[in-house]
Amino acid sequence: MMVVNRGTKAWGHKHFDDFLGTLRAGDVLVMNNALADLVELDGKLVPALPPYIKRKKPEDFTEEDFQRYRTVYGHVPGSKAAPTAGFHFSEETFGKIRSLGVDIRFVTLHVSYDTYKPIRSQNILEHPMHGESFEVPDGTAEAVTKAKKEGRRVIAVGTTSVRALESWADHKTTTTNLFITPGYEFKIVDAMLTNFHRPRSTVLVMVSAFAGRELILSAYEEAIRDRYRLFSYGDCMLIV
Secondary structure (H helix, E strand, C coil), X not given: CEEEECCCCEEEXXXXXXXXXXXXXXXXXXXXXXXXXXXEECCEEEECCCCCCCCCCHHHXXXXXXXXXXXXXXXXXXXXXXXXXXXXXXXXXXXXXXXXXXXXXXXXXXXXXXXXXXXXXXXXXXXXXXXXXXXXXXXXXXXHHHHHHHCCCEEEECHHHHHHHHHHHCCCCCXXXXXXXXXXXXXXXXXXXXXXXXXXXXXXHXXXXXXXXXXXXXXXXXXXXXXXXXXXXXXXXXXX
């Protein structure tokens, strides 16, 4: 796990087990409980893996694909892909987090192809966002609102959780076409745990908006030099 500090413009190298040491009593940790649908391939149902994970035939998929390409807390079907930042969590981890006095809450954002569609336009603002359905339950909304009023941190697990929270703050209801680009003023999220993203992706633009483009690109260069595992089954980055 790479830890990127927006204040000091620096980063350090940790392990995911160290994530608990960054948490404080009173933090609200928000996670996306969407579940990726299986897709049909040659008459068989298989996980909806990203295309860069090479599985061309049903027999290419492993039992690990069925078990690993999902979060332990996902239960709301309807996504085209899994919220991969949540792959790092186990039930045991949840118990440890709660023992620290951290409030774990959930949103639902059904990942569409919008999230992974590469940006082709020269001007990123011309990139079309067709919309994703989402829900911020009343309990989550109340916990987040109270935390912000009391100056406690809201930490989002994954860019999909960020998008749901910021869309809710932007008074969107059940569908969002929010495209977070540099210059966006984050209203809810104070810290973000996310995986490393592909070039020309909208989610890479989002983390660049959150931490600053130059800082993120420098951190990515370091991650590549240090042989971090990138993308869906990869290592993670905590931005504080």
